[in-house]
Amino acid sequence: MNIRVMGVDTHHMKGDFCRKARYDEYVFLYFQTPFTFLCDGEMVNGEKDDIIINTPNELIYHGPREDTEGGSLNDWIHISGKDLEELLERYPLPVNRAFHINDGFSVHNLMKRIFAEYKQTDAGTEDMIKSLITELIIGLHRGLLNLHTKSDAHSGVAAIHRAIKETPEKKWSLLEMASKSGYSQSRFCEIYRELYGVAPMTDVINNRILLARQLLASGEVSITNAAELCGFSNIGYFSKYFKSKTGQTPSEYIKMR
Numbered sequence: 001m002n003i004r005v006m007g008v009d010t011h012h013m014k015g016d017f018c019r020k021a022r023y024d025e026y027v028f029l030y031f032q033t034p035f036t037f038l039c040d041g042e043m044v045n046g047e048k049d050d051i052i053i054n055t056p057n058e059l060i061y062h063g064p065r066e067d068t069e070g071g072s073l074n075d076w077i078h079i080s081g082k083d084l085e086e087l088l089e090r091y092p093l094p095v096n097r098a099f100h101i102n103d104g105f106s107v108h109n110l111m112k113r114i115f116a117e118y119k120q121t122d123a124g125t126e127d128m129i130k131s132l133i134t135e136l137i138i139g140l141h142r143g144l145l146n147l148h149t150k151s152d153a154h155s156g157v158a159a160i161h162r163a164i165k166e167t168p169e170k171k172w173s174l175l176e177m178a179s180k181s182g183y184s185q186s187r188f189c190e191i192y193r194e195l196y197g198v199a200p201m202t203d204v205i206n207n208r209i210l211l212a213r214q215l216l217a218s219g220e221v222s223i224t225n226a227a228e229l230c231g232f233s234n235i236g237y238f239s240k241y242f243k244s245k246t247g248q249t250p251s252e253y254i255k256m257r
Contacts, residue, residue, distance in 0.1 A: 001079055001080070001081040001083055001084045001129065001130050001133055002025075002079065002080050002081050003077060003078065003079055003114075003118050003129060004025055004078040004079070004080065005077075005078050006075075006076060006077035006078065006111075006114070006115060006118055007075065007076055007077075007115070008075040008108075008111050008112055008115045009032075009073060009075065010073065010074055010075070010076060011071055011072075011073050012063050012064050012071050012072045012073075012074075013064070013071040014064050014066075014068070014069060014070075014071050015063070015064070016063060016064065016071065017061060017062065017063030017064075018060065018061060018062055018063060020038075020059065020060070020061040021059075021060060022057045022058065022059055022060070022247060023054075023056065023057070023060070023078060024056050024057070024080065025056055025078045025079055025080035026053060026054065026055060026056060026078070026079050026080065026084060027052075027053075027054040027058075027060055027076065027077070027078050027079075028051075028052075028053050028054075028076065028077045028078075028079060028136075029051065029052040029053075029054070029062070029074055029075070029076050030049075030050075030051050030074060030075045030076075030107045030108060030111055031046055031047075031048065031049070031050050031051075031052075031072065031073070031074045032048065032049070032072075032073040032074060032075070032108060033048055033064075033068060033070070033071075033072045033073045033074075034046065034047055034048055034064075034065050034067075034068050034072070035050070035062055035063065035064060035065055035068075035072040035074065036062065036063060036064070036065045036066075037052065037061065037062035037063075037098065038059060038060070038061040038062065038244075039096070039097055039098070039202060040202060040205050040206065040209075040241055040244050040245055041240050041241055041243075041244030041245075044098075044199065044202065045065055046062075046098040047098075047100070049100050049107070050098040050099065050100050050197075051098065051099055051100060051101075051107060051140065052096070052097065052098050052099075053088075053093055053094070053095050053096075054095070054096055055095050055096055056080075057247045058095075058096050058247065059244065059247065062074075075107075075108060075111040075112075075115075077111070077114065079133065083130070084133070087133075087134060087137050088137065091137050091138050091140075091141035092141070093137065093140055093141060093144065094144075094197055094198070096245070097197065097198050097202070097206065098197060098198070099144070099196075099197025099198070100197060101140060101143030101144055101146070105139045105140070105142075105143050107136070107140075110132060110135065110136050110139070111136075113132055114129060114132045114133065114136070117129050117132065154181075154191050154195065156180065156181035156182045156183070157181045157183070157188065157191050157192055157195060158195070159180070159181075160177050160180060160181055160192070160200070161192070161195070161196055161203070164200070164203055164204055164207055165207055168204055168207035168208040168210075168211055168230065168231060169208065169211065169229060169230050169231035170231065171231065172200075172201070172204045172231075174188070174189070174200060174201065177200055188200070204231075205241055206245070208230040208231055208232065208241075209230075209241055209242055209245045209246070211229075211230050212226050212227070212230045212238070212242060212250070213246065213253070215229060215230070216250060216253055216254050217253075219254075223235070223238075223239075223250045223251065223254070226238075226250070238250070
């Protein structure tokens with residue numbers, strides 16, 4: 001694993017956003033304060049202790065929320081390497097969206113330990129960094145597994161989550177989802193985000209784009225048909241969300257297959 005650059009306790013004053021950019025490596029972000037960030041082409045709010053793992057070439061843009069006077073504080077690290085990809089395959093984590101685990105695992109303390117190793121050149125530094133990053137990934141993976149067991153207590157919400165993955169093209173609405181889950185809309189959204197680290201409608205879009213990629217990669221459907229099959233009534237919105245998620249327009253994606 002190779003750290004290209006990293007930082008801890010990075011402070012963004014109110015209105016001070018990071019540079020909007022794409023990187024060739026994974027970008028790991030941990031937020032110590034509430035924030036706002038770009039997700040699927042829209043700016044959405046994140047909360048304290050949220051984590052984002054951006055995949056290579058994902059468009060990154062984040063900064064303080066308007067309702068946070070003191071700005072935002074975050075740790076960040078740019079990591080590359082085949083061994084990192086293999087680690088994430090063994091211990092999968094959500095990517096390109098905010099998630100949290102709420103189990104007492106101190107991401108910030110571990111980031112500070114990684115940063116301390118990154119700033120020195122003692123014997124064994126590279127191995128120590130690899131060990132700490134491995135500890136970080138496994139710790140988050142375990143935290144998510146523990147969090148998801150809580151879904152048994154919210155079986156109605158878990159059923160909606162499964163249904164979204166199975167039929168993202170359906171015409172979903174928050175009112176319908178909340179009604180089927182047995183909760184009010186606000187409580188449903190709160191529980192859904194706690195369990196899965198993403199808002200319900202954002203999860204719908206994410207799964208629609210995943211389906212669209214599969215359809216376009218097959219070479220058997222046109223862009224217009226793919227948009228319709230994935231539940232997008234407007235080709236413009238489809239193209240917008242597809243590019244924000246993949247970094248390519250549907251036409252560019254097809255040419256790369």
